[in-house]
Amino acid sequence: MDNEMSANGLSQCATLINASIGNVFKGLNDLGAQVSSIWERQRCKTRRPNQRDLKPLLAGVRQILDSESLKFHGAGVVFAPGELEDCEMHLQWWCRTQNEQVQPLQLNLDSRSDRFYDYLHMPWYTRPQQTRQPSIDGPFVDLYGTEQYIVAFSVPIFFDDRFIGVAAADISLHSLEPLLVRSLMRVSNEALLLNAEGRVLAANTASWLAGDLIRGVLNQDMDQGRVLSLIDTSSYWSVVERPVPRL
Template sequence: MITVEQTDELHQCTQRLEAVLSTLFEQLNTLAAEVVTVWEALDAEGRKPTSKDLAFLQATIEARLLANDNYIHGTGVVLEPGELADQELFLEWFYRPSSGKIAPMMLNFNRQSESFYNYQGMPWFTRPKLTGEASVEGPFVDLYGTELYILAFSVPIFAKGHFVGVAAADIALHEFDQLLTRCLLRMKNEAFIINGEGRIVAANSANWFVGNIASRPAAARVHKLKPLSIEWSLVELPVPR
């Protein structure tokens, strides 16, 4: 029998988790809106943007990375090929390396190179482009970027209905897991957060390991987290921790 206390625990944890996700996506939408403002202004002038037109984003990005409540490892905007007059592939992206000093992300966009970084086929870029909605991909190892186990959050950028690119953020899973687990630990029963692929993102019990595939027992209570487009769910099992 589900008690009122258990119902309240699930409801409160769901609200806290959705608040965390909402804040993160609001920050990305703000970044996207700044890009749209520039694109529309340049379009009115009859001019195509260049990479230099995105330099102003650095202040916003660095402020986010330096915030006291920050758990973002890297963030910025990644553009649709052909959007700029001077670059085919381009991203305005900064991250926090192990030294702690914010640095620009330098990637190889030479198509002839073995280490060519082709973001066009990556889900965190293609899913927002195709669906027009927010996305979370992972956890996965960022082999071409930071080599960390990360979650990639992204939102599409549309200027006058035209896809421009995505505003995105990489979050080191070990940092985000601590944030999510603090909420889950307030629940008396075993619980975990699962992504759309069925992989565990965070859990409050050693019986469940992050990154593993987990089933959803029939007796479990499942609550889909907002935004629904990210396909994350909070699963509570009828088993005390």
């Protein structure tokens, strides 16, 4: 009976985390659909979209940034080279300031500059492009000067089967962790949420901190522990129950 209860707790935990992740991706898919609509309208005008045509995206981004359950640092669309008429590379991106204002993020996209922000080789951009699947990347240090750890969610946008960019959002791990921990507390044993590297994103015990690498310990646990893969993305996240009572 204990084993059955424990399995149910782990399953419930995974379901709750999947729901939270799924809500983030739903908002991004809606934003991607807005982008496709703009591209469809501009095709009728026989010209490529330009930055002015992207102004309607702000409403969709605000819906993401105004989420009550998660505190998003930033959200927007990052475009493939050559998709816009008036610039080679472009991020239509907004972020929250420390006083909760929403403002556009300005980055250096001049490839000749030492401070060039080359997003074309970043996993949150390349993975959705290559796999056509949603992606979760991180945690990594943010772009906003707060030195917080960020988790990046992104989905690919295709138009006429051509990759035109990604819709993406950044969430601070500090904001995401409490929601994850509440779900993990449904498991009576130690439970952890891990990314593809085997690093801890959240845990239901103080024995583990976000960023800890647990891969070696997991190998010792596999005979008695349980692992559930989370929502289908190109980034492997899993919930792990260790055969150790939660303290």
